[in-house]
Amino acid sequence: MTHEEIQLLDGGIVYDDRGSVSFVNNFNFNGIKRFYQLKNVSPHVVRAYHGHERETKYVLVSTGSAKIICSKMDNRELTGLPVTFILHSAKPSILKIPAGFANGFKALEENTTIIFFSTSSLEESQGDDFRFSWDFFGKEIWVTKNR
Incomplete structure:
Protein backbone atom coordinates (compact mmCIF):
# COMPACT_ATOMS: atom_id res chain seq x y z
CA MET A 1 0.00 0.00 0.00
CA THR A 2 1.30 3.45 -0.92
CA HIS A 3 0.82 6.12 1.74
CA GLU A 4 0.68 9.86 1.72
CA GLU A 5 3.03 11.38 4.26
CA ILE A 6 2.12 12.91 7.58
CA GLN A 7 2.06 16.68 7.28
CA LEU A 8 2.23 19.46 9.88
CA LEU A 9 0.38 22.62 8.83
CA ASP A 10 1.80 25.55 10.76
CA GLY A 11 -0.40 28.38 11.93
CA GLY A 12 0.13 31.40 14.10
CA ILE A 13 -1.23 33.85 16.63
CA VAL A 14 -1.65 37.60 16.22
CA TYR A 15 -2.02 39.84 19.27
CA ASP A 16 -3.23 43.39 19.68
CA ASP A 17 -4.88 45.49 22.40
CA ARG A 18 -8.20 43.64 21.89
CA GLY A 19 -6.77 40.14 22.39
CA SER A 20 -5.56 37.49 19.98
CA VAL A 21 -6.48 35.57 16.85
CA SER A 22 -5.19 32.00 16.41
CA PHE A 23 -5.19 30.53 12.90
CA VAL A 24 -4.03 27.84 10.50
CA ASN A 25 -4.72 29.55 7.19
CA ASN A 26 -3.46 26.75 4.93
CA PHE A 27 -5.98 24.20 6.26
CA ASN A 28 -8.78 23.41 3.81
CA PHE A 29 -12.04 21.94 5.09
CA ASN A 30 -12.85 20.27 1.73
CA GLY A 31 -13.58 16.59 2.33
CA ILE A 32 -14.21 16.96 6.08
CA LYS A 33 -17.39 15.11 7.08
CA ARG A 34 -17.32 15.45 10.87
CA PHE A 35 -15.32 16.53 13.88
CA TYR A 36 -15.08 15.46 17.48
CA GLN A 37 -13.33 16.81 20.54
CA LEU A 38 -11.47 14.79 23.18
CA LYS A 39 -10.43 15.74 26.68
CA ASN A 40 -8.84 13.15 28.97
CA VAL A 41 -9.59 13.04 32.69
CA SER A 42 -5.87 13.42 33.42
CA PRO A 43 -2.54 13.77 31.60
CA HIS A 44 -1.70 10.21 32.64
CA VAL A 45 -4.23 8.67 30.24
CA VAL A 46 -2.95 7.34 26.90
CA ARG A 47 -5.38 6.80 24.02
CA ALA A 48 -3.60 4.62 21.49
CA TYR A 49 -3.31 3.22 18.85
CA HIS A 50 -6.21 3.69 16.46
CA GLY A 51 -5.87 3.43 12.70
CA HIS A 52 -7.82 3.61 9.46
CA GLU A 53 -6.99 2.38 5.97
CA ARG A 54 -9.34 4.82 4.19
CA GLU A 55 -9.91 7.71 6.63
CA THR A 56 -7.69 10.78 6.93
CA LYS A 57 -7.68 12.73 10.19
CA TYR A 58 -6.55 16.23 11.05
CA VAL A 59 -5.59 17.03 14.64
CA LEU A 60 -5.71 20.43 16.37
CA VAL A 61 -4.83 20.99 20.02
CA SER A 62 -7.13 23.88 20.92
CA THR A 63 -6.18 24.06 24.62
CA GLY A 64 -3.03 22.78 26.33
CA SER A 65 -0.52 20.43 24.72
CA ALA A 66 -0.29 16.83 23.61
CA LYS A 67 2.13 14.19 22.41
CA ILE A 68 0.83 12.49 19.27
CA ILE A 86 4.22 17.70 20.16
CA LEU A 87 1.31 20.05 19.50
CA HIS A 88 0.58 23.05 21.71
CA SER A 89 -2.25 25.57 21.63
CA ALA A 90 0.28 28.41 22.06
CA LYS A 91 1.71 27.49 18.62
CA PRO A 92 -1.32 26.65 16.47
CA SER A 93 -0.84 23.87 13.94
CA ILE A 94 -2.84 21.03 12.44
CA LEU A 95 -1.38 17.56 12.02
CA LYS A 96 -2.59 15.68 8.94
CA ILE A 97 -2.66 11.91 9.56
CA PRO A 98 -3.36 10.30 6.17
CA ALA A 99 -5.28 7.11 5.54
CA GLY A 100 -3.07 4.11 6.22
CA PHE A 101 -1.71 5.41 9.53
CA ALA A 102 -2.53 4.68 13.15
CA ASN A 103 -2.19 7.29 15.87
CA GLY A 104 -2.36 7.75 19.60
CA PHE A 105 -2.06 10.64 21.99
CA LYS A 106 -1.37 11.68 25.54
CA ALA A 107 -2.17 15.10 26.99
CA LEU A 108 0.89 16.80 28.45
CA GLU A 109 -1.01 19.09 30.79
CA GLU A 110 -4.34 19.32 32.60
CA ASN A 111 -7.41 20.45 30.64
CA THR A 112 -5.91 19.72 27.22
CA THR A 113 -8.54 19.67 24.47
CA ILE A 114 -7.92 18.01 21.11
CA ILE A 115 -10.15 18.40 18.05
CA PHE A 116 -10.12 15.72 15.35
CA PHE A 117 -11.47 16.47 11.86
CA SER A 118 -12.33 13.37 9.81
CA THR A 119 -12.85 12.63 6.12
CA SER A 120 -15.23 9.76 6.99
CA SER A 121 -18.72 9.69 8.43
CA LEU A 122 -19.11 7.84 11.73
CA GLU A 123 -20.55 4.83 9.91
CA GLU A 124 -17.69 4.78 7.37
CA SER A 125 -15.14 5.12 10.16
CA GLN A 126 -16.59 2.24 12.17
CA GLY A 127 -16.17 -0.05 9.15
CA ASP A 128 -12.51 1.02 8.82
CA ASP A 129 -11.40 0.80 12.45
CA ARG A 147 16.05 17.58 30.61
Whole structure:
Protein backbone atom coordinates (compact mmCIF):
# COMPACT_ATOMS: atom_id res chain seq x y z
CA MET A 1 0.00 0.00 0.00
CA THR A 2 1.30 3.45 -0.92
CA HIS A 3 0.82 6.12 1.74
CA GLU A 4 0.68 9.86 1.72
CA GLU A 5 3.03 11.38 4.26
CA ILE A 6 2.12 12.91 7.58
CA GLN A 7 2.06 16.68 7.28
CA LEU A 8 2.23 19.46 9.88
CA LEU A 9 0.38 22.62 8.83
CA ASP A 10 1.80 25.55 10.76
CA GLY A 11 -0.40 28.38 11.93
CA GLY A 12 0.13 31.40 14.10
CA ILE A 13 -1.23 33.85 16.63
CA VAL A 14 -1.65 37.60 16.22
CA TYR A 15 -2.02 39.84 19.27
CA ASP A 16 -3.23 43.39 19.68
CA ASP A 17 -4.88 45.49 22.40
CA ARG A 18 -8.20 43.64 21.89
CA GLY A 19 -6.77 40.14 22.39
CA SER A 20 -5.56 37.49 19.98
CA VAL A 21 -6.48 35.57 16.85
CA SER A 22 -5.19 32.00 16.41
CA PHE A 23 -5.19 30.53 12.90
CA VAL A 24 -4.03 27.84 10.50
CA ASN A 25 -4.72 29.55 7.19
CA ASN A 26 -3.46 26.75 4.93
CA PHE A 27 -5.98 24.20 6.26
CA ASN A 28 -8.78 23.41 3.81
CA PHE A 29 -12.04 21.94 5.09
CA ASN A 30 -12.85 20.27 1.73
CA GLY A 31 -13.58 16.59 2.33
CA ILE A 32 -14.21 16.96 6.08
CA LYS A 33 -17.39 15.11 7.08
CA ARG A 34 -17.32 15.45 10.87
CA PHE A 35 -15.32 16.53 13.88
CA TYR A 36 -15.08 15.46 17.48
CA GLN A 37 -13.33 16.81 20.54
CA LEU A 38 -11.47 14.79 23.18
CA LYS A 39 -10.43 15.74 26.68
CA ASN A 40 -8.84 13.15 28.97
CA VAL A 41 -9.59 13.04 32.69
CA SER A 42 -5.87 13.42 33.42
CA PRO A 43 -2.54 13.77 31.60
CA HIS A 44 -1.70 10.21 32.64
CA VAL A 45 -4.23 8.67 30.24
CA VAL A 46 -2.95 7.34 26.90
CA ARG A 47 -5.38 6.80 24.02
CA ALA A 48 -3.60 4.62 21.49
CA TYR A 49 -3.31 3.22 18.85
CA HIS A 50 -6.21 3.69 16.46
CA GLY A 51 -5.87 3.43 12.70
CA HIS A 52 -7.82 3.61 9.46
CA GLU A 53 -6.99 2.38 5.97
CA ARG A 54 -9.34 4.82 4.19
CA GLU A 55 -9.91 7.71 6.63
CA THR A 56 -7.69 10.78 6.93
CA LYS A 57 -7.68 12.73 10.19
CA TYR A 58 -6.55 16.23 11.05
CA VAL A 59 -5.59 17.03 14.64
CA LEU A 60 -5.71 20.43 16.37
CA VAL A 61 -4.83 20.99 20.02
CA SER A 62 -7.13 23.88 20.92
CA THR A 63 -6.18 24.06 24.62
CA GLY A 64 -3.03 22.78 26.33
CA SER A 65 -0.52 20.43 24.72
CA ALA A 66 -0.29 16.83 23.61
CA LYS A 67 2.13 14.19 22.41
CA ILE A 68 0.83 12.49 19.27
CA ILE A 69 2.48 9.36 17.89
CA CYS A 70 1.80 7.99 14.40
CA SER A 71 2.84 4.83 12.56
CA LYS A 72 2.17 3.45 9.10
CA MET A 73 -0.15 0.47 8.73
CA ASP A 74 -0.15 -2.22 6.06
CA ASN A 75 -2.66 -5.05 5.87
CA ARG A 76 -4.15 -4.05 9.23
CA GLU A 77 -0.79 -4.24 11.02
CA LEU A 78 1.50 -1.49 12.33
CA THR A 79 4.56 -1.60 10.08
CA GLY A 80 6.25 1.78 10.40
CA LEU A 81 8.51 3.26 13.01
CA PRO A 82 6.70 5.60 15.40
CA VAL A 83 6.84 9.31 14.58
CA THR A 84 6.26 11.72 17.48
CA PHE A 85 4.78 15.22 17.34
CA ILE A 86 4.22 17.70 20.16
CA LEU A 87 1.31 20.05 19.50
CA HIS A 88 0.58 23.05 21.71
CA SER A 89 -2.25 25.57 21.63
CA ALA A 90 0.28 28.41 22.06
CA LYS A 91 1.71 27.49 18.62
CA PRO A 92 -1.32 26.65 16.47
CA SER A 93 -0.84 23.87 13.94
CA ILE A 94 -2.84 21.03 12.44
CA LEU A 95 -1.38 17.56 12.02
CA LYS A 96 -2.59 15.68 8.94
CA ILE A 97 -2.66 11.91 9.56
CA PRO A 98 -3.36 10.30 6.17
CA ALA A 99 -5.28 7.11 5.54
CA GLY A 100 -3.07 4.11 6.22
CA PHE A 101 -1.71 5.41 9.53
CA ALA A 102 -2.53 4.68 13.15
CA ASN A 103 -2.19 7.29 15.87
CA GLY A 104 -2.36 7.75 19.60
CA PHE A 105 -2.06 10.64 21.99
CA LYS A 106 -1.37 11.68 25.54
CA ALA A 107 -2.17 15.10 26.99
CA LEU A 108 0.89 16.80 28.45
CA GLU A 109 -1.01 19.09 30.79
CA GLU A 110 -4.34 19.32 32.60
CA ASN A 111 -7.41 20.45 30.64
CA THR A 112 -5.91 19.72 27.22
CA THR A 113 -8.54 19.67 24.47
CA ILE A 114 -7.92 18.01 21.11
CA ILE A 115 -10.15 18.40 18.05
CA PHE A 116 -10.12 15.72 15.35
CA PHE A 117 -11.47 16.47 11.86
CA SER A 118 -12.33 13.37 9.81
CA THR A 119 -12.85 12.63 6.12
CA SER A 120 -15.23 9.76 6.99
CA SER A 121 -18.72 9.69 8.43
CA LEU A 122 -19.11 7.84 11.73
CA GLU A 123 -20.55 4.83 9.91
CA GLU A 124 -17.69 4.78 7.37
CA SER A 125 -15.14 5.12 10.16
CA GLN A 126 -16.59 2.24 12.17
CA GLY A 127 -16.17 -0.05 9.15
CA ASP A 128 -12.51 1.02 8.82
CA ASP A 129 -11.40 0.80 12.45
CA PHE A 130 -8.21 -0.92 13.63
CA ARG A 131 -7.02 -0.89 17.25
CA PHE A 132 -3.59 -1.70 18.66
CA SER A 133 -2.24 -1.83 22.20
CA TRP A 134 -1.15 1.50 23.71
CA ASP A 135 2.25 -0.05 24.54
CA PHE A 136 2.85 -1.54 21.05
CA PHE A 137 6.12 0.44 20.79
CA GLY A 138 6.87 0.12 24.52
CA LYS A 139 5.59 2.05 27.52
CA GLU A 140 8.64 4.32 27.59
CA ILE A 141 7.57 6.06 24.36
CA TRP A 142 4.87 7.86 26.38
CA VAL A 143 7.18 8.99 29.21
CA THR A 144 8.16 12.65 29.41
CA LYS A 145 11.92 12.83 29.84
CA ASN A 146 13.36 15.42 32.19
CA ARG A 147 16.05 17.58 30.61
